[in-house]
Amino acid sequence: MTRIEKRNLRNGLAFISPWLIGFVVLCVYPILSSLYYSFCDYSVLSPPLFTGWQNYRNLATDALFWQSLYNTFFFAAFAIPLSLLVSLSLAILLNLNLPGKSIFRTIFFLPSLVPMVSLGVLWRWLLNGDVGLVNDALQPVLHAVNFVLGTHLDKPNWLLDARYAKWGVIFTVVWGAGNAMVIYLAGLQDVPRYLYEAADIDGANFWTKTRHITLPILSPVIYFNTIMALIGSFQVFAVPYVMTNGEDGPNRSLLFLTTYLYENAFEYWNMGYACAIGLVLFTLILVLTFLATKLSERHIYYAGK
């Protein structure tokens, strides 16, 4: 290494050192120490005792852990595709050349500016079984269905009924999908005009243009948003926490992995166990992200390649 190279390296490291130090102190160290604690019986206040795989063995037989895993997968399985569909459709619609387009864009983006906690409080009232606006809107529909089909459908007690509680949270989260929408909108600006013009000359309609031009060109953006949604869904915490007043929801239907982690760490004094849950969550997200990358490799179009 020449003198100049050495100096450059030193300067380079100095310039990125704020990030580097932050990364090591705030990310690497906590991850490594939680890895260690996950093999300990640790209550925070007393010194950790190494217990080997005990926490993981307990996890395997802990019904609540499996329930929280199921709830998390259920939530992710519906929240990810739904928010993808909603935000992408909205972006495509808002990309049409219509009068007042920027006003509409603002309106649809607004919900994602609402902080998580306010979002939870707001939807708790919207989904209230007795006086909620969602049920107010649903009531005439249910009446009509009952009248025609002779059924006895009743308005759901969204957050008090184990059958509907997760759907309540899914709707709430999808409602705040404005961030992904803006990213799609930005991606849409990159679709070359001439492709649409060529397709127009060939007589393509809106649907075929969307399917064969817009979506392929947008595929890296879709990939990015899906990964972000995946990570976000597995880490869902604040909204259900607020909606259930910090509890697990009816029959624990809103006990998610993160909720169970939090309860173990800060309410049950089982920090070691909580660390083990955290690492399971970490591994799960890692594997799923890897799988998503592998599976989508052939379907993503990069203009630069």
Next chain:
Amino acid sequence: MSLGSTLLLLLGGCGQQDGHGSRVVLAYWEKWTGPEADAMRAVVDDFNASQSRIFVDYSSISQIDHKLMLATAGGVPPDVAGVFARMLPVYSENNALTPLDTLAAEAGIRREQYIDVFWQLCLHRGHLWALPSTPTSTALIWNKKMFREAGLDPEQPPRSLAEFEQFNEKLARHRPDGSLQTIGHLPLGWWDELWGAWFGGKLWDGDKKITTNSPENLAAYRWVESYPKRFGAHDLVAFRDGLGNFASPQNPFFTGRVAMVLQGVWIYTFIKNYAPADFEWGVAAFPSADPERLKDVTVVESDAFVIPTGAKHPKEAFEFIRYLNSQGPMEKLCLGQRKFTPLRAVSDEFLRSHPNPYIAKFIELARSPNAVAVPPLSTWTEYLSDMRIAVDRILAGESTAQAALAMVERREQDVFDRRQVRAQRLGPELARK
């Protein structure tokens, strides 16, 4: 370097001096807000004015359970903290509290000075970990107007659970569409996990066995199970969903939709603030399944003053706690919070000036031999969460009492056994302290 030392100086300066001269400044964390915090603040001001050696710096802290744990783990706990007595087992087991046995003995503080159940709440594994702060007992509160309208004697509360259920049937009214308009009682309140007490049941045998599914507890939750059977599971859920918040004029007890509730001494304040002006109420022991054998059953709770491990001024902290536990200041605090004093000695003035007309009844109940508290388990938070889910499922008709209790017992025995392993490991360390 110089920045660091300036910072240290600043931080050091905050704790010690802060305009209080040479006085020792105690950090005191309390969970109360609103009028309850004001009542405490007045007593703290009295203490600060009463002597010139110690200054208590009072802070209202939300979620004190979590913050106290984290602050103690981080080595920067307050000198005094006000916690719920039910948290003492888990705090003491984890070595988070200073034992007060010696300090209390030196100060002449003795068990006989307290209503026994509140002193017991501060004991765990043979040590004293706290001194009582404001306590409560619970009782049956009934709406006299609803009794009158249902043809019942408004001055005569039910004497047994069987009679209570007869009243309940009489007080229930249905709308033309069959849904419930009013009900005598809903077994859904603040102490659903302790209904066993009215049947003589215990949730823990005091030793190694979790006894959720004991015959007595089973009888209690079969009683809960009878509600969805008698009133319809769906109607009951719909009725529950339509009920307003506790701390609001929509509280179903105040709006006349529920006639009888199990509540604590603070109900007076809520009635005054939220109930209609002409609201008439009475207080009696909540009737038990066997009134001959189980008389005056009540659930008691208490707040408690503790000195966390690592507190900088434990001696001065105890001085303050001792002041709070003397008759005058304790009565001032409890009167301000509309509660009663945990001390055995009660002044006539306290009883006379207390605005709650039934305060003597609540004191009488707290002194009952059948006053019960939550079991002193360090796994209580888990246990409670399981019990709430079980009661919810029983009330919704989703599970039988037998199945729900068996599930809780199995799980909580397991949680308990695991925690015993930790306690055995930490026990010797605690003994060395």
